[in-house]
Amino acid sequence: MRAPFAMALALLAGCRPEFDNGHVLDELRILAVRAEPPELRVGERAELQALVFAPGGAIATTHMWQCAARGGMRQGCETFDDSIDLGEGTTAEIEIGPDWEEYLDAVGLPVHQVVTVVATTPSEVERAIKRVVVSEEEVANRNPTLEALLLGDEEEEEPDPHPASTSQSIRVTPVVSADSVETYDKLNLAGERVSTEEELFLSYYFTCGSATSLKSGGPDDLAATYRAPSEPSSCTLVAVLRDDRGGEDWRSREIVVPEE
Amino acid sequence: MIAAGGAQGQTAAPPRLAGRLAPPAVAGGGEAVLLLDLDDSGRVTAVEIASESSSAIEVAARRWAFGLRFVPATRGGRPIAARLRYRVVFPAEPRPAPEPPQERPPLPQVADPEAGYESVTRAEGVSAEPTTRGLSRREASSVPGSVGDPLRALQSFPGVARPGVTAGDLIVRGASPWDTGVLVDGHPVPQLYHFLQGPAILNPAVLDRVELHPGGWGVRNGRKMAGLVEAWSRRPDPERPHLELEVDAIDGAVYASTPTFGGGSFAAAVRRSILGDFVEDLTGETATPVYYDLQARYDLPAGDLGDLSIFFFGSDDQLVFPVPEGVETLTGPGGERLENETLLTRTIVTLRRSHGPLTLSVSPAFGWDHIVVQTGADDLDYRLLTLRARADAAIEIGGRFTLRSGLDLEQQSFDFRYELPGIDPFIGEFPTPRTDPYTIRNAGRDGISLAAGYLELVAKTARAQATLGIRADHYQFPEGNDRQTLEPRLAAFADATSWLRLEIATGVYHQAPLPRDLSGDFGNPDLDLERTVQVLGGALFRFGDTSLEVEAYQNRLTNGVMGSGGVVDRDGNPTWENLTNGQTGTTHGIEVLLRRARRHRVSGWVSYSLSRAERAYPGGEPQPYAYDQTHILHLVVSIDLGASFRLSTQWSWVTGNPILPVDGSTFDVDTDRYRASYGEWGSERIPAFHQLDVRLEKDFPLLGGRARAYLEVLNAYNRQNPELLLYSYNYEESGYFTGLPIVGTLGLGASF
Incomplete structure (x- = not known):
């Protein structure tokens, strides 16, 4: 029938459900989990720090578990009997035990230690997974560093809050440290090493207002334009920087549209 | 049209031949069953050959029939x-003792005087295929939504599933669209319809007949x-x-034909979409869906050739x-743009000759396809040159047997260039440090050679026919x-x-796997052929002008x-296998088709x-296939309202396709994406589809020809039919993209 031709065109005309894009912070979110360092050798320890957002000033309880299984675990492990309870709080510490040595040798490739993070408020539950890389590489991955988040004409970050007028467009320029983009070796299936450069990408989240670029990538394309709300408000803008190997960093700024 | 039995107190009279025109002599002689469309002045406007006749007979029959008044x-x-349905006998050359034309019977024999005019929707036992469902242009115009396109109206037949909202593919008996072949004049084409469920790529004006063989074909x-x-x-x-x-x-279309020198004839048609030009105005978004199609045919009697x-x-x-x-289900992350162009051309040459009981045909063909796909992440450019040749010979032996043999050859040469997201070999294993890249880039040139030969024996009596054949194929990938x-096939009816x-x-x-599945980058060049064994049985009941067809079938896939x-070793290198052969499947069902011929005041099916x-996967339980639709019901009714008005309606009810339900999600902080967890495949379905389409058409004379105006209302009771299940970024919210709301369209057509 020809009808569906018009039907498919109707896809453009708004016959689809409307959803939030996920970058407006209006519900409980785990935005990032940073492991320091992001890549370990057997026997080393890493500090974990979760970035949790709870709306409306709610107090969120955060809990972490270290999964016993190797790899996989894309849905987390907090209900598994053999998971290691890392306790409550937005920070925790994990250790890669000697039992990983044999596993690492058997796989012959870097492997992942998966951590499950669960945040709860009286009305919401949010779950996330974080992978910490375990390898025997000579040079381990390091977290990228987001040194500053410049708003408008700032040459360096000024004390928050940053004033804005209603609906004002503000250029957001992230400053990334020079050593954030690292070069490392990949192994192809034949076991050959291929030199590769990390690709950074940056995600923006905000409690009010909007942004032109919700997720940006590439060393020269991390900037965005933030648009202040049309009414007096106090907004939080969060930027999370990731490399493509599990390294993370973040920064936030406060933007205020005062009463006139 | 004609009212049966003087409905509503009106008396009806069939058409009568106004002059005398004897059938001409044809080499070898023979007969043909013809379906003649007459306008209300008694002029023949269309001729269909409803029998399997030789090419010489077909040509002679058409030429002769257009001369009738x-x-x-x-x-x-009121006219x-x-x-009108005729069986006409053409005498053999050389003719016996000449007879004065006026002494010959002026009329060919009417096959069924009581059912002298009808719409043929099923081959009359002359096809080697056991199940043949076809539509004339006239019947197709009774299917609202098809706008006279018999290839689209096929989707209202049993065994044809409702396609997805973003694709217009033909889904036959629960199989993938790729599993059903589309032939034009005997040569395959890769697509039947314009994109987004648009009309067929062939203007109905250039089509002689269209047939659907849902299974058991020869x-x-x-x-x-x-x-x-098969479209002819x-x-x-x-x-x-x-x-x-x-x-x-x-859209808008033009068709023109003219006689040419030497008894030849030429026709050309062109069509262009219109609606897409208004999309930007309608939606405020920049989108340019545009399609064109073009056809031309030249015929020439070539003497002894x-x-x-x-x-x-x-x-x-x-x-x-x-x-x-925010839409993750179409081409990946939202906010990107899909740019696509699909171009195809085919040139098909057919030379047919009948000599006594022998009929020969040779048909070389040339094809050119060009596909371009570009999004923010994808870049594909694919060019395919296809050279084909068919040869077919059939000989009648003793009036009871026909032996047919032929060759079916094809050479594909393609150039490709692509840069596409690769298949993530470590699903759930991100980050995949120091392994394969995510982007696959490749370019090159390659080819596929296909060759087949077949042998078929048809044995027939007055009340039965059996067809036994075997086909041998060679695939060079x-x-x-x-x-x-080797493919043996058997069909019989009595x-x-x-x-x-x-x-x-x-x-x-x-059948061969999809071309992309044979790619080393995305698939596996060592894949084997897929195979089905089809079994079907049925009964056809005829009660006057009403027929009831019941057919049960089972297709087994291995x-x-x-x-x-x-990981497999390919040329000494460890490589991801990506795909393998191992899936099995079964499709079984029963189909019912109850039809009433169009010559009645109320007709339809x-x-x-x-x-x-x-x-089923190895060791696994069978699961519903993605194209499984348990119940498919179409009610097509066409009513002659008098005064050349005709009202047609179609109501459809179709079970929704199975889906993979999402039962939760977890945020992956390393990729900044939510990972869904899924329930059991097929445990839920998209809600059922139902819709009523209505068409009102008026015929009237115009400048010595005929014109028609029509109004179509689609989705007349404005059902919000769920089409696609979409999820929010974290899968906590879901909602259906719903189909077309109530829409009306006006159209005009004219024939001279």
């Missing part, structure tokens, strides 16, 4: 259009394992010129499509891989009584292509399919 049929004393065709659609182009009228115009809110025809057609679909923000198959025909068929069918996470299509 009739006193028009009437109802209530009306009609369809050995003349192969390389597909489900159904088969129409020989332009060699007697006088014609012009047809058609325009509505969707036979009859020559050259058919060219081309189609071009261009689409720029913004993918909505890139990288030196080749496959051979007329148990004058109103009951019984039929059975069984056969073996193979060697189906499925995903693989394994009821089509119902009950089916179950399942697939």
Whole structure:
């Protein structure tokens, strides 16, 4: 029938459900989990720090578990009997035990230690997974560093809050440290090493207002334009920087549209 | 049309021949069953050959039939259009002692005087295929939504599933669209419809007939394992010129034909979409869906060589499509743009000759396809050159047997260039440090060679026919891989009584994997052929002008292509296997088709399919296949309102496709994406689809020709039909993209 031709065109005309894009912070979110360092050798320890957002000033309880299984675990492990309870709080510490040595040798490739993070408020539950890389590489991955988040004409970050007028467009320029983009070796299936450069990408989240670029990538394309709300408000803008190997960093700024 | 039995107190009279025109002599002689469309002046406007006759007979029959003139049929004393059915006998050359024309019977024999005009929707036992469902242009116009397109109206037949909202593919008996072949004048084409469920790529004006073989088809065709659609182009009228115009809110088309020197004839048609030009205005988004198609056919009697025809057609679909923000189910992350162009052309030359009991045909063909896909992440450019040749010879032996043999050859040469996201070999294992890149880039040139031969024996009596055939195929894939198959097939029917025909068929069918599945980057060049064994049986009841067809079938799939996470050694290198053969499946069902011929005041059909299509992985339980639709019901009713008004309606009810439900999600902080967790595949379905379409058409004379105006209302009761289940970024919210709301369209057409 020809009808569906018009039907498919109707896809453009708004016959689809409307959803939030996920970058407006209006519900409980785990935005990032940073492991320091992001890549370990057997026997080393890493500090974990979760970035949790709870709306409306709610107090969120955060809990972490270290999964016993190797790899996989894309849905987390907090209900598994053999998971290691890392306790409550937005920070925790994990250790890669000697039992990983044999596993690492058997796989012959870097492997992942998966951590499950669960945040709860009286009305919401949010779950996330974080992978910490375990390898025997000579040079381990390091977290990228987001040194500053410049708003408008700032040459360096000024004390928050940053004033804005209603609906004002503000250029957001992230400053990334020079050593954030690292070069490392990949192994192809034949076991050959291929030199590769990390690709950074940056995600923006905000409690009010909007942004032109919700997720940006590439060393020269991390900037965005933030648009202040049309009414007096106090907004939080969060930027999370990731490399493509599990390294993370973040920064936030406060933007205020005062009463006139 | 004609009212049966003087409905509403009106008396009806059939058309009568107004002059005398003896059938000409033809080499070898023979007979043909013709369906003649007459306008309300008694002029023949269309001729269909409803029998399997030699090319010489077909040519002679058309030429002869267009020369006939009739006193028009009437109802209530008013002339009306009609369809007439004839069996005409052509004497053999050299003719016996000449007879004065006036002493010969002026009329050919009417096959069924009481049912003298009808719409043929099923082959009359002359096809080697056991199940043949077809539509005339006239019948197709009774299907609202098809706008006279018989290829689209096929989707209202049993066994044809409702396609997805973003694709117009033909889904036959629960199989993948790729599993059903589409042939134009005997040569395959990769697409039947314009994009986004648009109209067929062939203007209905150039089509002679369209047939759907949902299963059990014969050995003349192969390389597909489900159904088969055959479209045959129409020989332009060699007697006088014609012009047809058609325009509505969707597109506009022109068809013209003219006689040429030497008894030849030429026709050309062109069509362009209109609606897409208004999309930007309608939606505020930049999108340019545009399609074109073009056809041309030249016919020339070539003396002792036979009859020559050259058919060219081309189609071009261009689409720029913004993918909505937040939609993850179309082409990946939202906010990107899809730009696509699909261009295809085919040139088909056919030379046919009949000599006594022998009929020969040779048909070389040339094809050119060009596909371009570009999004933010994807870049694909694919060019395919296809050279094909078919040769077919059939000889009648003793009047009871026909032996047919032929060759079916094809050479594909393709150039490709792509830069596409690769298949993530470590699903759930991100980050995948120091392993394969995510982007696959490649370019090159390669080819596929296909060769087949077949042998078929048809044995027939007055009340039965059996067809036994065998087909041998050779597939030569890139990288030196080749496959051979043997496919035996059997079909038979018998007329148990004058109103009951019984039929059975069984056969073996193979097909090659999709081209991308044979790619080393995305698939596996060592893949084997997929295979089905089809078994069907049915009965056809005829009660006057009403027929009831019931058919049960089962298709068993083996060697189906499925995903693989394994690593294999290819040319000494460890490589992801990606795909392997191992899937099995069964599709079984029962189909019912109740039809009433169009010559009645109220005509139409009821089509119902009950089916179950399942697939299973090794060691796993069968699960419903993605195209499984348990119940498919179509009610198509056409009513002659008088005064040349006709009202047509179609109501459809279709079970929704199975889906993979999401039962939770976890945020992956390393990729900034939510990972869904899923329930059991097929444990939920999209809600059922139902819709009513209505069409009102008025015929009227115009400048010596005929014109028609029509109003179509689609989704008349404004059902919000769920089409796609979409999720929010974290899968906590879901909602359906719903289909077309109530829409009306006006159209105009004229024939001269």
